Amino acid sequence: MKDLKISENDVTQQPVKIAARDVQVYYDQTHAIRDVSVDIQDRNVTAFIGPSGCGKSTFLRCLNRMNDTIPSSRVEGTIRIDGEDIYDRKVDPVQLRAKVGMVFQKPNPFPKSIYDNVAYGPRIHGLARNKAELDEIVERALRRGAIWEEVKDRLQAPGTGLSGGQQQRLCIARAVATEPEVLLMDEPCSALDPIATAQVEELIDELRRNYSVVIVTHSMQQAARVSQKTAFFHLGNLVEYGDTDDIFTNPKDPRTESYITGRIG
Numbered sequence: 531m532k533d534l535k536i537s538e539n540d541v542t543q544q545p546v547k548i549a550a551r552d553v554q555v556y557y558d559q560t561h562a563i564r565d566v567s568v569d570i571q572d573r574n575v576t577a578f579i580g581p582s583g584c585g586k587s588t589f590l591r592c593l594n595r596m597n598d599t600i601p602s603s604r605v606e607g608t609i610r611i612d613g614e615d616i617y618d619r620k621v622d623p624v625q626l627r628a629k630v631g632m633v634f635q636k637p638n639p640f641p642k643s644i645y646d647n648v649a650y651g652p653r654i655h656g657l658a659r660n661k662a663e664l665d666e667i668v669e670r671a672l673r674r675g676a677i678w679e680e681v682k683d684r685l686q687a688p689g690t691g692l693s694g695g696q697q698q699r700l701c702i703a704r705a706v707a708t709e710p711e712v713l714l715m716d717e718p719c720s721a722l723d724p725i726a727t728a729q730v731e732e733l734i735d736e737l738r739r740n741y742s743v744v745i746v747t748h749s750m751q752q753a754a755r756v757s758q759k760t761a762f763f764h765l766g767n768l769v770e771y772g773d774t775d776d777i778f779t780n781p782k783d784p785r786t787e788s789y790i791t792g793r794i795g
């Protein structure tokens with residue numbers, strides 16, 4: 531039997547943050563997610579892996595109701611965050627997305643200054659009482675996005691004028707500025723060079739002290755480096771879910787094994 535790991539990094543001991551049950555997603559006739567049930571833990575990084583088109587982004591978007599914005603999509607089943615059904619009619623999707631932040635594959639800064647990109651969320655949610663407090667929130671978020679040093683002297687310059695990697699880190703800063711509890715990241719490093727990738731991975735590792743982070747990645751190395759839990763998707767099914775170490779060293783399903791060893795993909 532495997533020894534129980536007891537440490538700060540223990541992945542077996544964290545409470546459940548997101549509980550998904552029997553989730554189905556359709557785009558018109560396409561059945562993109564099939565009967566997925568999973569418990570995603572707090573204070574952990576969960577990696578979603580699997581071949582292109584298997585439904586990683588679709589399932590990720592369910593977790594903060596971004597699929598609501600796609601008219602052809604239909605979500606069935608239940609998803610609870612801290613016990614609350616996020617598809618309940620009482621839930622305001624805008625409030626939900628402040629609590630469950632998202633970073634996309636392609637950096638998408640607003641056509642605003644660097645400062646205003648980060649200040650946007652805190653402003654609409656009334657997180658600062660005055661300019662000094664807002665300045666503080668913006669600086670803290672930019673530091674957490676590992677981009678403060680590069681932009682501190684040009685906070686009023688447009689966010690869209692940054693390099694791709696800088697834009698992505700700005701978007702991460704924007705996402706953490708509202709102090710979300712869950713951060714969803716869809717291939718956040720695919721446009722980044724190795725240095726920026728390392729910075730983002732370090733940031734993800736820091737974020738998990740307080741947050742539940744879910745990251746979609748095509749890089750097995752990245753999944754192995756940053757995550758404690760891994761979910762392998764294939765053709766809309768969640769095939770295998772468990773401790774990252776186990777998934778990579780001792781996969782139970784032959785499809786998982788084929789994928790991680792590079793035979794399907």
Ligand SMILES: Nc1ncnc2c1ncn2[C@@H]1O[C@H](COP(=O)(O)OP(=O)(O)OP(=O)(O)O)[C@@H](O)[C@H]1O
Pocket residue numbers: 557560562580581582583584585586587588589600602
């Ligand atoms: N907006 C959409 N409209 C219709 N079908 C969609 C839409 N988005 C995704 N799909 C379909 O749903 C299925 C899952 O797609 P999804 O984008 O979730 O896969 P993925 O695992 O994220 O793939 P990739 O690794 O290429 O990003 C695919 O068959 C895809 O064609």
Ligand SMILES: [Mg+2]
Pocket residue numbers: 586587588716746
């Ligand atoms: Mg995707």
